[in-house]
Amino acid sequence: MTTLATPPGGAAEGAGGGDGEPDDPGEDGDAAGSPSSAGGGRSGYGGYGRFVGGKVLGSLGSLLFVLVVNFFLFRVLPGDPARTLGRGRFRTEEQLNAFRSQYGLDQPLFTQFFTYLKNTAQGDLGVSLRYRVPVSDLILDRLGTTLLIVGTSTVLATTLGVYLGVVSAWNRRSLVDRATTSSTLTLYSMPEWWLGLIFIATVGVGMGFFPGVFPTGGLHSTDVAPGFVNGVLDTAWHLVLPVLTLTLAYLAEYALVMRSSLLDEMGEDYLVTARAKGLRDVDVRRRHAVRNAILPTTTLAAINIGFVVSGAITVEYVFSVPGLGLLAQEALSIPDYWVLQGTFLVASAAVIVANLATNLLYGALDPRVRT
Amino acid sequence: MSAPASSPETAGSDAAGPVLTARQIVHRRRLDGLGRGWREFRGNTPGVLGLVVLSVFALIAVFAPLLADPEGLKVTQAPGGVLEAPSSQFWLGTDENGRSVVTLLIFGSRISLFVGLLATTISIVIGTLVGLTSGFFEGWPARVLFRMTEWFLVVPFLPLALVLATVLGRSLWNISLVIGITSWSGTALLIRSQTLSIKERPYLERARALGAGRWHQMTRHVLPNVMPMVFANTTLMVAVAILAETTLSFLGLGDPTRVSWGSMLDGAFSVGAMTTRSWWYIIPPGVCVVFVVLSFTLIGQALEEIVNPRLRTRR
Numbered sequence: 001m002t003t004l005a006t007p008p009g010g011a012a013e014g015a016g017g018g019d020g021e022p023d024d025p026g027e028d029g030d031a032a033g034s035p036s037s038a039g040g041g042r043s044g045y046g047g048y049g050r051f052v053g054g055k056v057l058g059s060l061g062s063l064l065f066v067l068v069v070n071f072f073l074f075r076v077l078p079g080d081p082a083r084t085l086g087r088g089r090f091r092t093e094e095q096l097n098a099f100r101s102q103y104g105l106d107q108p109l110f111t112q113f114f115t116y117l118k119n120t121a122q123g124d125l126g127v128s129l130r131y132r133v134p135v136s137d138l139i140l141d142r143l144g145t146t147l148l149i150v151g152t153s154t155v156l157a158t159t160l161g162v163y164l165g166v167v168s169a170w171n172r173r174s175l176v177d178r179a180t181t182s183s184t185l186t187l188y189s190m191p192e193w194w195l196g197l198i199f200i201a202t203v204g205v206g207m208g209f210f211p212g213v214f215p216t217g218g219l220h221s222t223d224v225a226p227g228f229v230n231g232v233l234d235t236a237w238h239l240v241l242p243v244l245t246l247t248l249a250y251l252a253e254y255a256l257v258m259r260s261s262l263l264d265e266m267g268e269d270y271l272v273t274a275r276a277k278g279l280r281d282v283d284v285r286r287r288h289a290v291r292n293a294i295l296p297t298t299t300l301a302a303i304n305i306g307f308v309v310s311g312a313i314t315v316e317y318v319f320s321v322p323g324l325g326l327l328a329q330e331a332l333s334i335p336d337y338w339v340l341q342g343t344f345l346v347a348s349a350a351v352i353v354a355n356l357a358t359n360l361l362y363g364a365l366d367p368r369v370r371t
Numbered sequence: 372m373s374a375p376a377s378s379p380e381t382a383g384s385d386a387a388g389p390v391l392t393a394r395q396i397v398h399r400r401r402l403d404g405l406g407r408g409w410r411e412f413r414g415n416t417p418g419v420l421g422l423v424v425l426s427v428f429a430l431i432a433v434f435a436p437l438l439a440d441p442e443g444l445k446v447t448q449a450p451g452g453v454l455e456a457p458s459s460q461f462w463l464g465t466d467e468n469g470r471s472v473v474t475l476l477i478f479g480s481r482i483s484l485f486v487g488l489l490a491t492t493i494s495i496v497i498g499t500l501v502g503l504t505s506g507f508f509e510g511w512p513a514r515v516l517f518r519m520t521e522w523f524l525v526v527p528f529l530p531l532a533l534v535l536a537t538v539l540g541r542s543l544w545n546i547s548l549v550i551g552i553t554s555w556s557g558t559a560l561l562i563r564s565q566t567l568s569i570k571e572r573p574y575l576e577r578a579r580a581l582g583a584g585r586w587h588q589m590t591r592h593v594l595p596n597v598m599p600m601v602f603a604n605t606t607l608m609v610a611v612a613i614l615a616e617t618t619l620s621f622l623g624l625g626d627p628t629r630v631s632w633g634s635m636l637d638g639a640f641s642v643g644a645m646t647t648r649s650w651w652y653i654i655p656p657g658v659c660v661v662f663v664v665l666s667f668t669l670i671g672q673a674l675e676e677i678v679n680p681r682l683r684t685r686r
Contacts, residue, residue, distance in 0.1 A: 058521075061518070062521070062522050062526075065522055066526065073535070073538050074538065185665065185668065185669075186665060189610065189660075189665040190660070190664075191614055191617050191618055191621070191633075191636075193618070193621060194617075194636060194653075194660070197636070197639070197640060197645055197657075198657070201644075201645040201648065201650060201653060205645055216646070306527075307527050309527065309530060310527035310529040310530050313529050313530070314529075314618060314622070317622065318640070329622060332533060332537060332622060332623060332624065333623065335537045337537070340534050340537060341534070343530060344530045344531065344533075344534050348526050348527060348531075350527075351525050351526065351527050352525060355525055
C-alpha cells in the first residue's frame with residue numbers, strides 16, 4: 001500500500017493567503033517539556049496518553065487566558081466602569097453604588113476576578129444591558145440558527161472546494177484551472193458581506209435583468225401558510241442567500257489549499273508507480289493522490305468549524321438573520337459589554353475545542369505528530 | 372535572494388579588483404540579490420499586474436486633493452441630491468448626503484491604504500520581535516512568548532477585534548492598532564521557525580566562536596536572513612489588513628469622521644441602497660477593495676515564490 005500520509009506540517013504551508021493558517025498539529029512547541037520520551041523510543045499507548053494530557057492542558061491554558069483577557073479588557077476601560085457601563089443612566093450616588101454592588105464592582109480586583117471565574121464556570125455570563133435577560137440564555141437561543149447556517153455552508157464549501165481544487169490541480173494550467181484559480185483568488189480578496197449586499201440588490205430586490213426572487217433578510221415571512229412543513233420551507237428559502245454567500249466565501253480557501261496540496265503530491269514517485277501498474281488516471285487521482293492531499297483540507301475544515309461565530313457576524317448582519325453573529329453586532333452600538341464578552345468567550349472556546357479535537361484526532365491517526 | 376545570496380560563507384572568493392571591506396562585500400551582494408529578485412519578479416505576470424494596479428491606486432491616494440475637491444467631502448456643502456443616479460456631473464452618482472461617490476472613492480483610497488499599511492507595520496513589528504525573540508532565546512520567556520503566539524493564532528479575529536475596538540474607541544489609530552494586535556501571530560510563527568533553523572547554521576556557530584554577542588548575532592546574521600520572508604509576508608498582510616479595515620468600518624467601528632471604502636459601504640447598507648437600486652453606491656467601493664486586496668495578494672505570492680522557490684509548483 002502506498003498510502004503514506006503527508007506530514008501535515010509540510011503540506012499546509014502552501015495555503016493561499018496570509019491569514020487563518022491552521023494550527024499545525026506537527027508543531028514542535030510541546031516537545032520541549034518531555035525530552036525523556038524521545039529517548040524512550042517506544043511510542044506505545046502511553047505515548048498517546050501523554051500527548052492527550054499535554055494537549056488538554058494546553059487548551060485549558062488557552063481558555064484561561066481568554067477568561068483573563070475577557071475580564072481585564074473591560075476593566076481597563078477609561079473612567080469609572082459604573083459610569084461607562086451604565087451609559088450615564090445613573091444620576092445619584094445611590095444608583096451608582098447599587099450598580100457597583102450588583103456587578104461586584106466595589107470588591108477588590110482579585111476577588112472580582114475569582115467571582116468572574118466562578119460565575120463563568122456556572123454558566124452565568126452576566127445580564128444583557130439591552131435585552132435585560134441572562135447572556136447565556138441569549139447565546140443558547142441564537143446558537144442553533146448560526147450553527148445551521150455555518151454548518152450547511154461548511155459542508156457545501158468543503159465538498160465543492162475540494163472538487164474544484166482537485167479538478168484544477170489535475171488539469172494544471174488548463175483553461176479550467178486558470179478560470180478556477182482566478183475566480184477563487186478574487187473571491188478570497190472580497191469581503192464576504194459585500195457579496196451578500198450584491199446578492200440582496202440583484203436576486204433579492206431585483207435589478208436590471210435580475211428578478212427579485214429571494215427574501216432580503218430575516219428567517220420567516222409574515223404571510224406564510226400555517227403548518228410545520230410550510231414553516232420549514234419558508235425558513236429554508238430565507239437561508240438560501242446567506243448560505244450561498246458564506247459558501248462562496250469559504251469555498252475559495254478550500255479550493256486554494258486543496259489545489260496546492262495536490263500539486264505538492266503530483267511530483268511524488270508513488271504516483272508514477274501507480275501509473276506504471278497500469279491504473280487508470282481516475283483511480284490514480286482518487287485512490288492515491290487525493291487521499292494523501294486531503295489532509296490539510298481536513299485540518300482546515302475542522303478548524304473552520306470552530307470559527308462558527310466569527311464567520312457569521314457580517315453575513316448575519318447583512319441578512320438580518322437572528323443568530324450569534326447578529327447578537328454580537330447589535331451589542332456594538334449600545335455597547336452591550338456583557339453580550340460582547342459572552343460571544344467572545346463562546347467564539348474562542350469553540351475554536352479552542354475544535355483545535356483540540358483536531359489535534360487529538362491527528363495524534364490518534366498519525367503517531368508521528370505525537371512528539 | 373535568501374540564505375545563499377547574503378550569507379558571508381563564500382565571502383572573499385569574489386573580492387577581485389579593489390580590496391573591499393567585508394561590509395562592502397555584503398552590501399554589494401545584497402544589491403545583487405535585490406536585482407536578481409526584481410528580474411524574477413518581472414517574469415511573474417500576475418505579480419506585475421498587481422504592481423501596476425496597485426501603483427494606480429497609490430497615485431490616486433497621493434494626489435487625491437488634485438483629483439477631487441476636498442470640499443466635496445463636507446456633508447453641509449454637498450452639491451447633489453440624495454442618491455442621484457450617475458450623470459455627466461456625478462460620474463458615479465451621489466450618496467445619501469448628496470456627495471459625489473467619485474470624490475468619496477478617491478479620498479477613501481487614502482484611508483483604506485493608510486490603515487492597511489499602518490496596521491501591517493504594527494503587526495509586522497510585533498510579529499518580527501516576538502518571532503525573533505522566541506526563536507533565538509531559550510528558557511521560559513521564549514516559551515511564554517511562543518504560547519502567546521499560539522493563543523493569538525487560535526483566537527478568532529473578528530470577535531476579538533470587536534471587543535478591542537469597543538474598549539479602545541473609534542479612531543484611525545485605534546482601528547489600525549486593533550488590526551495590528553490581532554494579526555501578528557502568523558508572522559511571529561513564520562519568523563520563529565526561520566530563526567530556529569538559521570540559529571543552527573555553521574556560520575552562526577562561527578560568529579559565536581569569534582565572540583559575537585546575542586545582539587550582534589540577531590541584528591547582523593539572523594535578521595538579514597529572515598528579512599526577505601518578512602517582506603513577502605508583509606505584502607500578504609496588507610491585503611488582510613485592508614479587508615479587516617473594510618469589515619470593521621462596515622460594522623461601524625471605523626473613524627466616524629473619515630471616509631473609507633468600508634464606511635461608504637456602511638453608509639450604503641444603512642440607507643438601504645440595495646432596496647433603492649442604487650448600485651453606484653454599492654458596487655464601486657467593493658470593486659476598489661477587491662482590486663487593491665487582489666493586487667497585494669498577487670504581489671505577495673510572487674515575492675513568496677522568489678523567497679521560497681519550492682512554492683513555484685503551485686503556479
